[in-house]
Amino acid sequence: xxxxxxxxxxxxxxxxxxxxxxxxxxxxxxxxxxxxxxxxxxxxxxxxxxxxxxxxxxxxxxxxxxxxxxxxxxxxxxxxxxxxxxxxxxxxxxxxxxxxxxxxx
Amino acid sequence: xxxxxxxxxxxxxxxxxxxxxxxxxxxxxxxxxxxxxxxxxxxxxxxxxxxxxxxxxxxxxxxxxxxxxxxxxxxxxxxxxxxxxxxxxxxxxxxxxxxxxxxxxxxxxxxxxxxxxxxxxxxxxxxxxxxxxxxxxxxxxxxxxxxxxxxxxxxxxxxxxx
Numbered sequence: 001x002x003x004x005x006x007x008x009x010x011x012x013x014x015x016x017x018x019x020x021x022x023x024x025x026x027x028x029x030x031x032x033x034x035x036x037x038x039x040x041x042x043x044x045x046x047x048x049x050x051x052x053x054x055x056x057x058x059x060x061x062x063x064x065x066x067x068x069x070x071x072x073x074x075x076x077x078x079x080x081x082x083x084x085x086x087x088x089x090x091x092x093x094x095x096x097x098x099x100x101x102x103x104x105x
Numbered sequence: 106x107x108x109x110x111x112x113x114x115x116x117x118x119x120x121x122x123x124x125x126x127x128x129x130x131x132x133x134x135x136x137x138x139x140x141x142x143x144x145x146x147x148x149x150x151x152x153x154x155x156x157x158x159x160x161x162x163x164x165x166x167x168x169x170x171x172x173x174x175x176x177x178x179x180x181x182x183x184x185x186x187x188x189x190x191x192x193x194x195x196x197x198x199x200x201x202x203x204x205x206x207x208x209x210x211x212x213x214x215x216x217x218x219x220x221x222x223x224x225x226x227x228x229x230x231x232x233x234x235x236x237x238x239x240x241x242x243x244x245x246x247x248x249x250x251x252x253x254x255x256x257x258x259x260x261x262x263x264x265x266x267x
Contacts (some may be wrong), residue, residue, distance in 0.1 A: 004109060012120065031133060031136075031178055035140050038167075049156050052154075069247050077254075082175070082178045083257070083262050085182060087261045
């Protein structure tokens with residue numbers, strides 16, 4: 001259990017999600033895009049940890065277990081994202097997402 | 106204001122400011138350094154929220170592995186790491202920070218108390234039972250996902266693919 005106010009904690013999580021979304025919508029560099037996705041992902045993981053701290057017993061532990069799985073998934077996503085960066089860089093010589101439009105109709 | 110509140114607001118401020126700086130600075134390497142500070146601040150928040158295992162995982166996976174992976178991505182996709190000529194050598198500020206970290210870690214390790222309660226009572230045991238236990242299976246699912254991602258990543262970067 002924690003004595004911190006729940007509203008402040010959730011406000012921090014929402015602020016981080018907003019910053020991540022801002023990055024996803026405005027950045028053009030693929031690596032910056034990956035970092036913005038990571039920031040949003042961390043906001044979601046923080047939410048799991050916050051609610052697990054406010055619940056006692058099994059429910060709290062389940063929240064932490066979900067957070068552990070999410071950390072692993074986010075790390076996997078970065079690895080695949082960087083593989084895409086390398087493939088993009090080899091094919092086009094640039095990692096600007098605006099130029100990677102060969103799949104567009 | 107209790108020390109817990111103070112620690113929360115400090116860490117929350119660091120997290121928000123470094124997340125914004127990471128997306129707004131011009132130099133890509135500086136972005137990655139700021140985002141690593143962001144990950145460390147979040148690890149501190151997890152410790153504060155009574156999730157020490159997750160805090161350590163955050164330090165190891167995010168502040169360690171993901172940061173290095175992103176730096177590697179920058180190194181192999183750009184001819185020059187910095188867009189302009191950077192000063193070489195180590196300045197006094199990073200050197201002082203490194204020394205301070207070493208001193209803090211050493212004093213922390215020297216004063217850390219050994220476990221004074223039985224392991225079965227530790228809160229991490231409940232988490233371990235959920236993750237590895239008979240009714241869990243989450244780590245198995247995560248491992249299979251990572252195996253698939255590994256195969257996909259190798260397919261993407263293999264030689265001779267057009």
